[in-house]
Amino acid sequence: MSQKITIEPVTRIEGHARVTIHVNGAGEVENAYMHVDQFRGFEKFCEGRMFFEMPVITPRICGICPVSHHLVSAKACDMIAGVNPPRPALLLRELMHMGQMIQSHSMHFFHLAGPDLIFGFDADPAIRNVVGIIEANPELALKAVKLRKYGQEVIRIVAGRRINARFAVPGGVNKALTEKERDELLAPIDEMIGYMGEGLALAKQWLEANQDVVQWFANFRSGYMGMVNPETGALELYDGPVRLIDRDGKLLEQFDGARYLDYIREHVEDWSYLKFPYYKKMGWPAGVYRVAPLARLNVADCISTPLANEEFKKFKAISKGPVEPSLYMHYARLIEDIYAAERTRELLEDPDILSTDIVTESNVITGEGVGVIEAPRGTLFHHYWTD
Structure with a gap:
């Protein structure tokens, strides 16, 4: 039956x-x-709004990664206004983005995935949750809370508020960083990287001890997409060309995100509101690709910060081609977490981070803008048209 x-x-x-x-x-x-049967409707109710309102409206799309929508929206608005923000503004935007990566990646591993890894997939759901982690390992739980708090503090100090900030504007940002604020954010970075290292050790220990599960659970072949540095091929999270590789690791495309419609199409099914992107030249479903941390590390050639890059080399050694088992997403996510913390330090130590040259004005309207960014869970595009 x-x-x-x-x-x-x-x-x-x-x-x-x-x-x-x-x-x-x-x-x-x-x-x-x-x-995914949650109807949102943002594309429709944004029609008729002023384009400069979009960085304020679109963060409501997601309660975990509002910063991604805020920043990618501002990038699309930069293009509409035909303006390039000054370098200090770009540094501040990226710093805010690193704060979000830290809070989101840390929360995802310790709070969302952690209960399954610590207690096992078949454990009683009554304990297989964040409360169970607090009871079983309060020291680890406290470190996880501190990690997320630090990421949230980066966002708050840089942008003025933690949730749904009004910080990035067409042409730059509307708040400079003070020396006191910079020093406040610099002080805990080494401690935070230490906590991330503990999470990384936990993830690697679990992956090594559960290879039978790793190899059969959601292990499938696909393409991979992620943003890279145009010169070095290093991992990029804020700005850069989009790289697409096939299931064997062969480069398919590396393109300006503003031209994404030349390469990407969306498939729809009647059982979900979620759309299914695919590589246009290969069609559906052959052109299916994955995004997010596993994909970003699969497409990257290196990572620009030392600690993350050392771990990246070990990640790459797992397979001669792309790393395919989905459970390695946890490993990749924690490597990115370390990168975000190291990159936060680099940004804070850049002299331009304290500059008050943070916005470029423009009286031009180009009529169209595309923004691209790497959100914690994948490549995010915003595409606007205006009259």
């Missing part, structure tokens, strides 16, 4: 989803679907 199993709601994710599993009479899974 066939059976349909429904899991609703799916917990420990951002947003809303349900899973349906279709089992045949022999007890075998025939199909499984993850339904």
